[in-house]
Amino acid sequence: MPKLVDHDRRRSDIAAAARRVLRRDGIERLSVRNVAHEAGLSPGALRHYFPRHDDLVRFALRQFLDDLQARIAALDFPTDDLEAATLLVEQVLPLDKQRREDMEVWLGYTERARFDPVLHDMSLESQDALALLARSALARLDEGGALRDGLDLDIETDRLHALIDGLALHAYVHPERISGDQLRRVIRHHLGELVGD
């Protein structure tokens, strides 16, 4: 009897609008009104799908994390171990528009995550996922026997993980200062050193 609306689709669209606002205007402008306007809805209509502001913020971040994870899971890896590890790491570096946007969204949440318990947990989760990505890149090299002998995988994971986030941070804050080529060079150099050249 009622008007039928695809709720999931609607919520997805709104989350996408939220991401756009976050990227364009920063976390401080990520308000119900701004997102509603970006999504072409009235604040009241948006409230129907996300009763509280936090719900919106968290849903948008949740969807973002899931999207990223799905994209990585769908990757098609080359047979060469070093190339495969490089490809894996490059998925989480801002090398193109899509991934730069990802970083902008992700790091935009970072500041608020320190003061929002729920966001903090999600941030933990994603940090774990990234650490796991770093570790599996190294494991890929290790299993192939490419990795140098005598390396401490724990330290190397921390190091690679920090290197990834550091590069991402630089590209986030000052994209004009660091090119995709530079990012690639550093990562390839780093992985190359682990392999022992």
Place this chain on the structure above:
Amino acid sequence: MPKLVDHDRRRSDIAAAARRVLRRDGIERLSVRNVAHEAGLSPGALRHYFPRHDDLVRFALRQFLDDLQARIAALDFPTDDLEAATLLVEQVLPLDKQRREDMEVWLGYTERARFDPVLHDMSLESQDALALLARSALARLDEGGALRDGLDLDIETDRLHALIDGLALHAYVHPERISGDQLRRVIRHHLGELVGD
């Protein structure tokens, strides 16, 4: 004739209060009223020293950067090159309360820096300073002849710089996840590899 107030001192105190608010409550709570309350002043009184909100934010960041730079300039380096380079790098890692607070302040500004032209420039400046720090740590090793042959100093600078910021970022977002010892281990390992051990 008038009541005499040490303006510089007052501005310094207010900036310190601003840093406390930023660390404790995040950039979103860094308002004129909150800082005034933290400094034990009325908003009107604060406005006498910082007519505009931006003035306050920028002055606080400016002072923070100057303080950090002064602290590094005042360092007393050991003679051993590797130790000296390590010490230098450790100055910008959140290894103790003081430096953790520095990181919290600094990264707290990062998000806003993307949308505030003045903060953006100051952020650029500090990024340059950090890159310079990374480079001079490497240079210290290089001059002492400790550095491995055949290294590209540009790439190594980018790499060390990113590693530093990545570690700092991790310690910032999830301090409970990474200990000072871990940070130290990674940095020492990294520098050790450059030396060739």
Place this chain on the structure above:
DNA sequence: TCCAATCTAGCACAGCCGTGTCAAGATAAC
């Protein structure tokens, strides 16, 4: 003691914000 320069507190204003409520509108089965 009194003056005058300086500092301070407080209010007012307009503009955002999140949130609650509610009446009106749209839709599809009957």
Place this chain on the structure above:
DNA sequence: GTTATCTTGACACGGCTGTGCTAGATTGGA
């Protein structure tokens, strides 16, 4: 066409924001 149900827009409320302004408090020198 009627009606029940879902959807939407709009308003109000209180709170926080930056900012402008003003009346009063404070204090050193005459």
